Amino acid sequence: MDKxxxxxxxxxxxxxxxDKGNVFYYVEEMIIxxxxxxxxxxxxxxxxxxxEGCDCGCCDDxxxxxxxxxxxxxxxxxxxxxxxxxxxxQAVYDKLLxxxx
Numbered sequence: 001m002d003k004x005x006x007x008x009x010x011x012x013x014x015x016x017x018x019d020k021g022n023v024f025y026y027v028e029e030m031i032i033x034x035x036x037x038x039x040x041x042x043x044x045x046x047x048x049x050x051x052e053g054c055d056c057g058c059c060d061d062x063x064x065x066x067x068x069x070x071x072x073x074x075x076x077x078x079x080x081x082x083x084x085x086x087x088x089x090q091a092v093y094d095k096l097l098x099x100x101x
Contacts, residue, residue, distance in 0.1 A: 014042060014078060026064060032089050032096075038068040039089045040078060065089050 014026045026042035033039075044062040065086055066078035081089065 034088050040066045
């Protein structure tokens with residue numbers, strides 16, 4: 001079993017489908033609160049097709065910022081933030097990274 005399968009067995013994996021029907025899997029790295037709303041920093045779970053130390057570029061972690069809302073069923077849903085929301089979250093995240101350094 002590869003790392004991706006181990007992660008996909010975890011209950012905390014988020015499945016997203018794009019407008020073309022492609023399915024992507026993400027793990028929630030952290031929640032960033034901004035202006036009274038929550039935004040999730042999500043990291044894509046990828047196959048280990050090339051192995052450790054691969055520098056092909058296709059294996060780089062894709063990071064997504066998603067707005068967390070509660071849908072009509074009372075469940076968390078991850079949606080694309082507006083450009084303005086994205087910029088605010090990015091600024092808060094950058095500040096957090098600076099504080100850790």
